[in-house]
Amino acid sequence: MPRLIDLSHPLVDGQLGFPDDPGIQITVHGTIASLGYNLTKISMSSHQGTHLDAPLHFFDDGNSIDQIPLDRFYGPAWLVDLAPGTLLPPRTPITVEMLRPHEARFQPGGKVVYRTGWQQAFNTPAYFTDYPTLTLEAAEWIARRRIGLLGMDTPTPSTEWQACHHILLGPGVEIVLVEALANLDELPEQFTLIGFPLNLQGRDGSPIRAVAVVK
Amino acid sequence: MPRLIDLSHPLVDGQLGFPDDPGIQITVHGTIASLGYNLTKISMSSHQGTHLDAPLHFFDDGNSIDQIPLDRFYGPAWLVDLAPGTLLPPRTPITVEMLRPHEARFQPGGKVVYRTGWQQAFNTPAYFTDYPTLTLEAAEWIARRRIGLLGMDTPTPSTEWQACHHILLGPGVEIVLVEALANLDELPEQFTLIGFPLNLQGRDGSPIRAVAVVK
Numbered sequence: 227m228p229r230l231i232d233l234s235h236p237l238v239d240g241q242l243g244f245p246d247d248p249g250i251q252i253t254v255h256g257t258i259a260s261l262g263y264n265l266t267k268i269s270m271s272s273h274q275g276t277h278l279d280a281p282l283h284f285f286d287d288g289n290s291i292d293q294i295p296l297d298r299f300y301g302p303a304w305l306v307d308l309a310p311g312t313l314l315p316p317r318t319p320i321t322v323e324m325l326r327p328h329e330a331r332f333q334p335g336g337k338v339v340y341r342t343g344w345q346q347a348f349n350t351p352a353y354f355t356d357y358p359t360l361t362l363e364a365a366e367w368i369a370r371r372r373i374g375l376l377g378m379d380t381p382t383p384s385t386e387w388q389a390c391h392h393i394l395l396g397p398g399v400e401i402v403l404v405e406a407l408a409n410l411d412e413l414p415e416q417f418t419l420i421g422f423p424l425n426l427q428g429r430d431g432s433p434i435r436a437v438a439v440v441k
Numbered sequence: 442m443p444r445l446i447d448l449s450h451p452l453v454d455g456q457l458g459f460p461d462d463p464g465i466q467i468t469v470h471g472t473i474a475s476l477g478y479n480l481t482k483i484s485m486s487s488h489q490g491t492h493l494d495a496p497l498h499f500f501d502d503g504n505s506i507d508q509i510p511l512d513r514f515y516g517p518a519w520l521v522d523l524a525p526g527t528l529l530p531p532r533t534p535i536t537v538e539m540l541r542p543h544e545a546r547f548q549p550g551g552k553v554v555y556r557t558g559w560q561q562a563f564n565t566p567a568y569f570t571d572y573p574t575l576t577l578e579a580a581e582w583i584a585r586r587r588i589g590l591l592g593m594d595t596p597t598p599s600t601e602w603q604a605c606h607h608i609l610l611g612p613g614v615e616i617v618l619v620e621a622l623a624n625l626d627e628l629p630e631q632f633t634l635i636g637f638p639l640n641l642q643g644r645d646g647s648p649i650r651a652v653a654v655v656k
Contacts, residue, residue, distance in 0.1 A: 230511040234640040248470050248482040252641060255463050255486065262603055263499050264645040265487060267463040271470065272481035275640070284478050296445040296652060300635075388477055420515075420635060422650040425449040425490070426467060430479040435637040437511060 231417075233377075233436035234276040235348055235408045242349050244381065247271035272431040278423055279403040283430040284391045289400065291423040291432050298374050298402050303337035303419035303438075304328075305410065308358075313343020316356035317385075322367045332371040337419050339377035341410035348408070353381060360384040365393040369401070377404035377419070377436070404436060413438055446632075448592075448651035449491040450563055450623045457564050459596065462486035487646040493638055494618040496610040498645040499603070503610060506638040506647050513589055513617050518552035518634035518653075519543075520625065523573075528558020531571035532600075537582045547586040552634050554592035556625035563623070568596060575599040580608040584616070592619035592634070592651075619651060628653055 239252040250270040257264055273279070278299075281288025306328040308314060320342070331338055342358040357380035360368075365384065368376060376383070376394065382405055384390035394401045404421055418439035423432030454467040463486050471480040488494070493514075496503025521543040523529060535557070546553055557573040572595035575583075580599065583591060591598070591609065597620055599605035609616045619636055633654035638647030 227512060227516070230515060232511060232640070236507070236640050236642045238642050246471065246476055247480065252644065256461065258499070258501055261461055263606070264497055264501070265462060266641070266644045266646070267484070268487055268639075268641070268648075269482070269484040272483060282479055284473070286473055286479070292451065296447060297442060300445060300652070300654075301442070391478070420637070422635070422652055424483075424648055424650055425447070425451050426481070426483070427451045427453050429467065429481045431481070433483075433639055435639055437515070437637055439515075 229440045231409060231412050231438040231440060233407045233409055233438055234434065235406060237275050237433065242351065242353065243271055243274050244354060247273060250274050270433065272426070272429055272433070274433050276406045276408060276436050277431055277433045278421060279391070279395065279405065279431045281395045281400050284395050288395060290428045290430065292425060292427050294402065296422065299422045300420050301337060301418065303339055303417055304331035305413045305415050305417070306331055306338055306340040308340055309343050313346060314358040316352065318358040320358055320360045320364050322364050325364055325367060332368065332373050334372040335374045337375040338373050339407060339410060339419065341379055343379070345379045345408050345410065357381060360390055362386055362389055362393065365390045369393050369399045372399070373401055375402040375404060377407050379407045379410050381406045404434070407436055414440055444655045446624060446627050446653040446655060448622045448624055448653055449649070450621060452490050452648065457566065457568065458486055458489050459569060462488060465489050485648065487641070487644055487648070489648050491621045491623060491651050492646055492648045493636060494606070494610065494620065494646045496615050499606045499610050504615065505643045505645065507640060507642050509617065511637065514637045515635050516552060516633065518554055518632055519546035520628045520630050520632070521546055521553055521555040523555055524558050528561060529573040531567065533573040535573055535575045535579050537579050540579055540582060547583065547588050549587040550589045552590040553588050554622060554625060554634065556594055558594070560594045560623050560625065572596060575605055577601055577604055577608065580605045584608050584614045587614070588616055590617040590619060592622050594622045594625050596621045622651055629655055
């Protein structure tokens with residue numbers, strides 16, 4: 227049996243999210259005493275916790291999550307560890323020079339997950355403001371390589387969020403972005419990534435349970 | 442590349458759910474005009490659409506979804522087709538006699554998905570009232586076989602919902618129940634089932650994106 231590694235942060239009532247997003251409420255709707263069973267109401271942003279972005283997030287004519295083939299969310303993936311055994315300091319620019327040694331892992335249609343160590347700031351306000359951040363040149367470098375999926379342990383790829391998403395999600399590029407991953411320090415260099423979105427119709431993103439399968 | 446089959450129903454604003462559950466709202470929270478990006482607020486029951494049940498659903502001291510090992514949601518699975526090429530009439534009792542020819546597929550720790558054809562009633566009121574239904578004897582027969590996961594294309598295993606869940610989720614049995622599956626007519630006899638819950642902490646169930654991997 228292969229080993230499974232959970233790459234998702236826990237989803238907890240009231241935990242922090244992006245400042246402009248709806249908050250997360252995980253509330254008791256019914257109990258064994260009231261209904262005969264325990265039942266929960268879930269209310270959250272499509273970008274709460276570990277989640278993915280579809281092109282529709284930044285392009286009104288871009289694909290929604292249900293229009294993306296399932297194999298874009300499942301398959302062989304490479305880890306790019308930008309700070310082995312440690313972590314990048316807050317606000318570190320992630321440059322082309324830092325990615326270039328890993329160039330062979332950025333293959334057309336392939337899946338790449340990069341690790342900065344920023345997971346340690348999860349559920350603090352700084353998590354959403356001070357994360358290591360892709361330069362626009364690095365985003366262009368990645369976009370040119372036409373990978374199919376880019377995952378990361380930061381909540382979004384870049385503080386220049388609009389320009390960066392336009393590069394990575396734009397027409398003809400349309401990289402699936404998997405954000406706020408956890409436990410990347412447990413990953414080997416190669417693994418199978420599983421990260422299917424909920425089957426939300428016509429929408430921009432989805433919280434996911436991301437899991438690595440390791441032989 | 443293996444073939445992937447989507448086993449999940451679409452999640453759509455206002456679609457029908459269990460009558461006592463909170464309704465599903467999939468609403469626009471922000472747009473490119475208002476925020477610079479499209480963003481969605483999701484509000485639903487932990488048992489909306491294709492979903493799974495943990496023992497906590499019916500037992501206050503039962504395991505919650507985050508307490509169940511990930512390999513219970515991923516691995517080799519068998520299809521038990523109770524109506525090949527057709528469907529069981531509404532309210533058909535599913536008896537031990539109907540399961541017994543498939544007995545070899547019910548192995549300790551294994552995963553079994555049964556097909557009744559009831560998917561065709563999805564999103565109608567009858568879906569939640571007139572489904573083919575496990576007899577309590579059949580539930581006991583399944584529980585004794587100590588399988589690890591039981592999936593089905595009905596919204597819940599039995600009209601005798603309380604007694605049936607007590608049998609299947611009870612102490613020492615604790616079968617993961619995957620309910621309201623779709624597209625089971627596309628499955629071969631054997632496949633790999635993927636159906637991880639969201640990483641909701643301490644709760645009773647989760648909507649899932651269920652997918653079959655077929656060689």
